[in-house]
Amino acid sequence: MPPEENPTAPAHDAPHPALPEGAIRLLNPDGTLVPGAQAPMGREEAVRLYEAMRRQRILDERMLVLQRQGRIGFYGAAQGEEAAVFASAAALRPTDWVVPALRQAGILLMRGLPLYEYLCQLLGNADDVTRGRQMPCHPEGSRFHYLTMSSCIATQVPHATGLALAAKKKGRDDVAVGYTGDGATSEGDFHAGLVMAAALRAPAVFVVQNNQWSISVPVSRQSAARNLASRARATGIPSALVDGNDAFAVYDATRRAVERARSGGGPSLIEAYTYRMGAHTTSDDPSRYRDEGVTAAWRPLDPVDRLRRWLERAGLWTGEREEALSQGWVQEIKEVWARAEAVPRPGVDSLFEDVFRAPTGEIVEQRDALRAHVERFGSASDEAH
Amino acid sequence: MSDAEATAPTLDEMRSFYREMLLQRRFEEAAARVYTQGKIGGFCHLYIGQEAVGTGAIRALRPDDYVVTAYRDHGHALSKGSSSRAVMAELFGRSTGTSQGLGGSMHLFDVDRGLLGGYGIVGGHVPLAAGVAFASKYRGDGRVTLCFMGDGAVNQGVFFEAMQLASLWSLPVVFIVENNLYAMGTPLSMQTPVEDISLKAVPFGMDRDRFEDRDVFEVRRRVGRAVDRAREEGRPTFLEVLTYRYRGHSMSDPARYRTKEEVEERRLRDPLLFLEQRIKDAGAGGDLAAIEESVAAEVEDALEFAENSPPPDPEVATRFVYA
Numbered sequence: 001m002p003p004e005e006n007p008t009a010p011a012h013d014a015p016h017p018a019l020p021e022g023a024i025r026l027l028n029p030d031g032t033l034v035p036g037a038q039a040p041m042g043r044e045e046a047v048r049l050y051e052a053m054r055r056q057r058i059l060d061e062r063m064l065v066l067q068r069q070g071r072i073g074f075y076g077a078a079q080g081e082e083a084a085v086f087a088s089a090a091a092l093r094p095t096d097w098v099v100p101a102l103r104q105a106g107i108l109l110m111r112g113l114p115l116y117e118y119l120c121q122l123l124g125n126a127d128d129v130t131r132g133r134q135m136p137c138h139p140e141g142s143r144f145h146y147l148t149m150s151s152c153i154a155t156q157v158p159h160a161t162g163l164a165l166a167a168k169k170k171g172r173d174d175v176a177v178g179y180t181g182d183g184a185t186s187e188g189d190f191h192a193g194l195v196m197a198a199a200l201r202a203p204a205v206f207v208v209q210n211n212q213w214s215i216s217v218p219v220s221r222q223s224a225a226r227n228l229a230s231r232a233r234a235t236g237i238p239s240a241l242v243d244g245n246d247a248f249a250v251y252d253a254t255r256r257a258v259e260r261a262r263s264g265g266g267p268s269l270i271e272a273y274t275y276r277m278g279a280h281t282t283s284d285d286p287s288r289y290r291d292e293g294v295t296a297a298w299r300p301l302d303p304v305d306r307l308r309r310w311l312e313r314a315g316l317w318t319g320e321r322e323e324a325l326s327q328g329w330v331q332e333i334k335e336v337w338a339r340a341e342a343v344p345r346p347g348v349d350s351l352f353e354d355v356f357r358a359p360t361g362e363i364v365e366q367r368d369a370l371r372a373h374v375e376r377f378g379s380a381s382d383e384a385h
Numbered sequence: 386m387s388d389a390e391a392t393a394p395t396l397d398e399m400r401s402f403y404r405e406m407l408l409q410r411r412f413e414e415a416a417a418r419v420y421t422q423g424k425i426g427g428f429c430h431l432y433i434g435q436e437a438v439g440t441g442a443i444r445a446l447r448p449d450d451y452v453v454t455a456y457r458d459h460g461h462a463l464s465k466g467s468s469s470r471a472v473m474a475e476l477f478g479r480s481t482g483t484s485q486g487l488g489g490s491m492h493l494f495d496v497d498r499g500l501l502g503g504y505g506i507v508g509g510h511v512p513l514a515a516g517v518a519f520a521s522k523y524r525g526d527g528r529v530t531l532c533f534m535g536d537g538a539v540n541q542g543v544f545f546e547a548m549q550l551a552s553l554w555s556l557p558v559v560f561i562v563e564n565n566l567y568a569m570g571t572p573l574s575m576q577t578p579v580e581d582i583s584l585k586a587v588p589f590g591m592d593r594d595r596f597e598d599r600d601v602f603e604v605r606r607r608v609g610r611a612v613d614r615a616r617e618e619g620r621p622t623f624l625e626v627l628t629y630r631y632r633g634h635s636m637s638d639p640a641r642y643r644t645k646e647e648v649e650e651r652r653l654r655d656p657l658l659f660l661e662q663r664i665k666d667a668g669a670g671g672d673l674a675a676i677e678e679s680v681a682a683e684v685e686d687a688l689e690f691a692e693n694s695p696p697p698d699p700e701v702a703t704r705f706v707y708a
Contacts (some may be wrong), residue, residue, distance in 0.1 A: 186549050188542020195540040201576050224590045233587040234545075266578075277687035320478040 003027065017298045023241045023273055026248040029301050031309020032249075039310070041090070042250040045309070047316055049090045049247060051081040053304045054322075055329050056106040060278075061322055062333050063122065066124045069284045072343065074123050076137045078103040080245070080277030083303030084209045086110060088177065088272070091254035096166070096175035097147045099160040102281070103209070104179050105137050111144040115332065119340040131354075145174075154184035157193030157206055164204035164261070177205045179253075183214025185228045191235075194269070198235040202327040205254065205263035206269045208355040209244060211276035216289040222320070229271035237267050244272030245303040248310075348374055394602045396667055400676065402444070402601050402662050406436040408680045409460040410657060411471055411551035415684045416459070416476055419610075420636050424692070425476045425654035428505075429490045432460035437656035438563050439464050441604025442531060442626075450500045452522075454533040454552075456491035458503045461533060466498040473687035483627030486697040487705070489678045499528075507568075508534065511560070515547040518558035520572065529615045531608075537568025539585050540576055548623070551587035557615035559608065561624045570598040570633045587622035587643050598628040599656050600624040629654075 019025060026037040034038065039046065060077035067075040078085050081103055089098060089107040097233070098107050109118060117129065121139040130140050130148070133301025138149040147159060167174040184190050185208060197204050208228050212219055219228070224285025230237035238260070242249040250272055257268035275298040279286050286292070311317035352359060352367040394402070413431045420429050432439065435457070443452060454461045462472050467483050476480025476490050484494045485502075493503040503515055504510035515531030521528040538544055539562055551558050562582050566573050573580070574662040586593035592614060596607050604626065611622035629651040633640040640648075664670060 010686040186546065188544075188546045190542075191545035192540065195577060198579075199540075199575065201578075222553065223549060225588050231588045234387070234579070234585040235577060313617065 009031070017275070017294075017301055019243055019271055020241065021261065022227070023243050024249050024253065025052050025243040026082070026252060027243075027246045027306055027310055029245075029306055031306060031311075031313050033310075037248070039072050039314075040248050040255065043314065043316055045090065046311060048312075049086055049251070050304070050307045050311055050317070051325060052086045052090075052106065052110045052132040053247070053307065055109070056082050056086065057304050058326060059106070059109075059333060060328050062330070062337075064278075064282065066337070072135045072136055075122070075125070075193035075281055076102040076281040077278050078106060079340060080298065080303065081209055081211055081272075081274050082106075082248040083250050084207065084244040084272035084274050085179075087250035088179075088207050088254040088270070089148050091251050091258055092175070092177060093171075095145055095159065095174050096258070097163040098144075099156045099163065099176060099178040100142075100146065100149045101179045101181060101209075102149065102151075103155055104135060104147070104348070105139050106140045108139055108144055108146050111141070111146065113139065113141055113144060115336045116340055119337055120343065121156065123340055124342065124345065125343040126346045126350075127340070128346070131350050136181045141254075142243060152189075152330065154180055154189040154193070156180050156184070157190050158196065159193075160204045161193050161200075161202045164202035164267070165200060168203055173203070175205060175258050177258075179207050179209060181214065181217050182208065182210040182212065182228060183222065184208070185231050186214075190231070194231065194235045194267075198237045201261040201264070203264070204267040205256070205257040205261055206267065208269065208271045209274060211244075211274050212269050213276050213280065213286070213290070215280045215284060216286070218290075227273075229269060229272060232269040237269060239269040239271065241271045242274065244274030245301045245306060245320070247303060247307045275301075277302075316376045335347040348379055388607075390608055391657065396664075396669055398602075399660065399667065400669070401412070402440060402670060403657075403664060403673075404676050404680060405440050405464060406550050406601065406657050406660065407676060408469065408507050408683060409436045409440070409463050411435075411680050411684045412463065412473070413459055415688055416473070417632070417636065419688065424699045425490070426478060427489045427491075427570070428456065429476065429636045430457040430634065431632040431636070432457050432653065434651070435459050435565060435598065435628045436524050437598040437601040437604055438561070438626045438628050439533065441559055441598070441601040442559075442608040443535075444601075444605045445609035446529065448532060449499060449500055449526075450528050451514075451517050451530040453501050453510050453517060453530060454503060454532070455510060455535060455538065456503070456534075457535065458491065462493040462495060462500055462503070464641075465495065465500045465603075467493065467495045467500060468517045469683050469687040470690040471495070473691040474694050477691040477694070478696065479691055480701070481694040482699045483691070485701060487701060498541075508538035508544045511538065511541075511544045512547040512550070513562070514558055515538070515551045515556055518551065518556035518615075519554065519559055522554070527616060528557070529612050529614070530556075532558060532560050534560070534562055535568065536562055536564040536566065536573055536582060537571070537576065538562070539582055540568075544585075548585065548589045548591065548621075549619040552591045555619045556621055557619055559611040559615055559624060560621065561608070561626060563628050565628050565630045567630075567634065567642070569638065570640075572642070583623060583625040592620065592622045593624070594622065595625040596627070598626050599654060599659055601656055601660060646681070 063075050066072050120127040122136040140148040156178035164176035229239040229241040240253040242253045245295040253270050352363050438458040458607050471483045478486045480486050491505040518530040519533040583593040
């Protein structure tokens with residue numbers, strides 16, 4: 001039989017902002033609801049979601065500047081993808097596991113991680129609980145049911161499946177959500193994880209943030225399929241394709257998927273169709289491989305502004321509140337950053353800790369040798385501050 | 386070949402297909418016998434029951450097309466034209482085997498006949514088949530690659546990666562899942578909630594087809610369409626052929642995970658019996674004894690050849706490591 005549902009993707013390399021066929025949208029870019037649609041959440045909840053999204057936008061902007069000043073080694077922003085990140089997380093309970101990719105660290109702040117801890121992780125200083133051993137933007141958050149990020153592409157699918165099965169085995173009704181980008185859908189792990197989740201009916205939800213770019217490779221050069229939600233067809237799990245810049249559509253799809261998982265209905269996959277407005281990371285310059293005119297065309301679809309327009313129309317938000325949120329947050333970031341930046345790097349001794357409960361003879365030997373070396377020549381870590 | 390030709394085989398074709406399938410059956414029955422006598426070492430996965438799939442599929446190919454397969458590969462090698470002597474000798478681990486005794490049952494390799502393995506890792510050969518098809522496209526040699534796998538392989542990550550690339554790069558490859566319902570002892574229903582394996586093609590926008598193996602000529606016709614598509618349009622196809630193995634997963638599997646009744650019921654639907662009946666209906670039942678006799682003689686000759694062949698020279702161990 002001929003290929004169904006997935007005719008070959010259009011040949012353009014730079015995706016146009018038009019929504020793909022079949023994608024669900026509840027909130028128009030101008031902040032009005034699509035005819036017949038209803039806001040899927042309460043008014044207060046919508047305000048809190050907006051605040052989290054706006055804070056992330058401001059935090060990202062500030063951190064990108066600090067990275068350019070050489071004060072952070074690396075940064076991966078969520079610009080343009082805030083609805084996909086925060087609206088999906090807003091549909092979870094605090095005990096539901098989040099298995100993040102690069103752009104979901106803000107979920108931790110939403111769940112209550114103090115900004116100080118977040119910034120210490122970016123700096124990799126002595127107050128960073130992982131003591132500088134992970135790259136920036138890879139915070140640890142197990143107390144918030146947030147798995148520390150794996151930099152490997154697509155591992156989130158088998159990891160979320162594992163966490164979901166663990167919850168099921170323990171008789172808890174917690175759900176695990178694994179986040180990936182579009183590039184991950186080409187990985188073997190992605191499919192093997194889906195197969196496992198489907199066969200064992202893991203209470204998991206997989207959110208694919210299709211931001212159109214796997215670093216510099218557009219989706220059209222990675223996949224002959226028209227959409228990525230159809231990946232689920234191969235394993236027989238339900239899927240949804242939503243406007244990823246529409247916080248309401250993302251929230252609603254996630255809520256349904258989470259309910260299904262929690263009530264024993266097995267896993268689901270959500271493709272949030274969005275656009276990466278910035279670089280892949282601070283180590284990338286997208287102007288070298290993509291038409292930034294297309295990026296500009298996505299700007300009117302901005303997910304943060306879109307939700308704000310709805311709030312304003314509903315009388316839940318004003319220019320004054322916006323100003324207060326923005327100023328207060330900028331001030332907080334400034335103060336907390338100053339505190340965090342003043343903290344020294346982890347001591348060299350910390351290199352030898354956290355592997356064995358009690359250090360082995362070899363480790364003691366190496367530690368002593370390094371101590372002697374530092375005593376004689378000084379430490380690069382000291383010079384940096 | 387037109388569809389009509391394919392569905393209405395001549396009596397000669399029926400005899401020829403029958404002999405090919407019967408040879409595979411008797412060849413493996415003999416192999417199983419000598420395996421239990423300790424003459425064949427290592428693993429040995431029998432194809433008995435599935436012969437119509439490989440026979441019909443490979444008959445849809447040109448002689449210069451490629452076949453890449455997994456470890457249940459004896460029948461595929463015989464269909465692709467490897468001699469029963471060389472295949473049996475390989476099972477015995479002798480220097481006259483298809484792989485000079487280095488591969489054994491799972492690693493039959495016959496480059497002259499376009500058989501590029503025989504692989505032991507589940508799903509591991511699927512990207513290799515995509516690579517072979519990529520080479521054909523790159524060289525423009527007009528060849529098609531046929532890749533056989535079992536139902537367990539389709540849950541491996543590399544399977545999806547290969548499907549993705551074959552589809553994205555429009556490779557002249559036909560993937561055939563021989564769905565014999567069990568991945569070793571794991572029934573399909575425990576592996577995936579999707580009963581229709583051909584749905585694996587959907588995420589990749591690939592053509593697909595799904596059918597039973599009962600009529601070997603129908604297998605040839607349906608695979609032929611996919612082969613034509615690969616050769617003429619440069620597009621891959623994903624096929625699921627529903628089949629059944631009468632023996633265990635390998636010689637070391639007593640197959641306790643299924644009932645005797647199930648196996649007996651499936652034996653009644655044996656494609657070999659179906660073809661036999663068809664020949665009888667065509668009034669040529671009298672030819673069957675001669676075919677049986679000639680096959681028995683060929684198997685006997687293969688066994689004798691294998692037993693009398695020398696083991697590989699110890700030097701062969703390092704000969705094929707570096708170019």
